[in-house]
Amino acid sequence: MKPPEVDRIAGSKAAVAARRARAEVKRQVSSGERTASDVLDKATPENPAEASLRVSELIGSIPWLGPTRTARIMTELGISPSKRVGGLGIHQKKRLREFLVERQKRRIETGALVVLAGPTAVGKGTVSAFIRDHHPEVLLSVSATTRPPRPGEVDGVHYYFVDDAEFDRLIEGGEFLEWATVHNAYRYGTPRAPITQALAGGKSVLLEIDLQGARQVRETFPEARLVFLLPPTWEELVRRLTGRGTEDADEQDRRLVTAKRELEAQDEFQYKVVNADVETAAREVVSLMPTPSGV
Ligand code: 5GP
Numbered sequence: 001m002k003p004p005e006v007d008r009i010a011g012s013k014a015a016v017a018a019r020r021a022r023a024e025v026k027r028q029v030s031s032g033e034r035t036a037s038d039v040l041d042k043a044t045p046e047n048p049a050e051a052s053l054r055v056s057e058l059i060g061s062i063p064w065l066g067p068t069r070t071a072r073i074m075t076e077l078g079i080s081p082s083k084r085v086g087g088l089g090i091h092q093k094k095r096l097r098e099f100l101v102e103r104q105k106r107r108i109e110t111g112a113l114v115v116l117a118g119p120t121a122v123g124k125g126t127v128s129a130f131i132r133d134h135h136p137e138v139l140l141s142v143s144a145t146t147r148p149p150r151p152g153e154v155d156g157v158h159y160y161f162v163d164d165a166e167f168d169r170l171i172e173g174g175e176f177l178e179w180a181t182v183h184n185a186y187r188y189g190t191p192r193a194p195i196t197q198a199l200a201g202g203k204s205v206l207l208e209i210d211l212q213g214a215r216q217v218r219e220t221f222p223e224a225r226l227v228f229l230l231p232p233t234w235e236e237l238v239r240r241l242t243g244r245g246t247e248d249a250d251e252q253d254r255r256l257v258t259a260k261r262e263l264e265a266q267d268e269f270q271y272k273v274v275n276a277d278v279e280t281a282a283r284e285v286v287s288l289m290p291t292p293s294g295v
Contacts, residue, residue: 021049022057029061032287036062037100040093043085051086055079055096062103073099111204112289113195113221117214118229119259120183121241123275127229128208130282138289139198139205144170147186150246160191178209178216183254188213204289211262214269225288228269232276237263 028034036058043050060070074081077095079088088096118124132140144160146167155161162170167187170176179189190207198205207217217224231237237259242252266272271288275281 018048018052022053025049025053026057026061029058035100035104037097037104040085040097040100043088045086048086051084053085054081055083055085055088056081058085109202111199111202113199113205113207113217113224114285114288115207115209115214115217115224115226116229116285117209117211117226117269118275119231119237119262120255121259122229122231122237123240123278123281124208124229126278127275127281127285128206130278131206131286134282135286137203138286139194139203141190141195141205141207143188143190143209144176145186145188147188159188177207177220178213180210180212180216182210182212183251183258190217206285211265218268225271226269227271227273227285227288228266229281230263230266230272230274232274234263 025034025039029036029039039050039053039058043053045051056070056074059065059073060067065073071081077092077099079092079096083092116124116128128140131138142156142158142160144162144167146162146164147159149155149159149161153159153161164187167179167189170189170191171179175191175193176189177192177195179187181187188209190209190213195205195207207213209217214226218226231240238256241255241259247255273281273284
């Protein structure tokens, strides 16, 4: 028997509202506003949004966990893919809570590796310099490069300026987390040791590297958070690129071509931040790192 029209409309409105409420819970977890264990604790009949959320959706909303790892975790916890948070058995709930609390602790103890990439001249350097100057709790990785220093650049602060032979030695010694030839010109590489040390000590690390480097980090360090910095508009990017005045016309053309290609890669990135204002962009990048102090 078909339900009366008014009931049907009311029912579908309620379903839409319920879906919206669940989407909001997922958003809170994925943005870090709320922990997944808090959602688990609130999943009672009085809180239908939390209770009717699927466990897989809850786990999948936790930053850094993609569908493959979510599926593996669900299997390990012995929870079926269709299970809703409110429908968990006592033992399943206990296992899930232990897993979530353990994970949260580990995240806070180990610090995050955040990679800031983006097209040439988008302002990666300015945003990371702002973070270096205002967030001493974050380690800004210093790369090695074969490029000669620009006026004002200090060895060991902006880069380690090395020659080709030294760069080769660093590659052979396995000293780099990643390295690449950038703009078909000079080589740049991220020293591995300071990063692993900082992460183990609970400090978050920021890498400001090119796209090829970001892709390598994604492969070798899947937990890294990849951020793509975007210009407010293409015109603004061109203005920033030509206005910098540190490169000759040929070099500017080369960089413009690279920038266009690089912009096309934005969808490979988990996070996108628009650099309209340096301070706001820096704050958004830092918000992806766990705070050292709190659980
Ligand atoms: P610049 O020569 O203007 O300082 O940097 C040129 C490009 O090299 C920038 O896009 C910068 O992000 C990138 N870069 C700097 N350090 C590294 C690094 O260690 N690895 C990689 N792959 N790229 C880097």
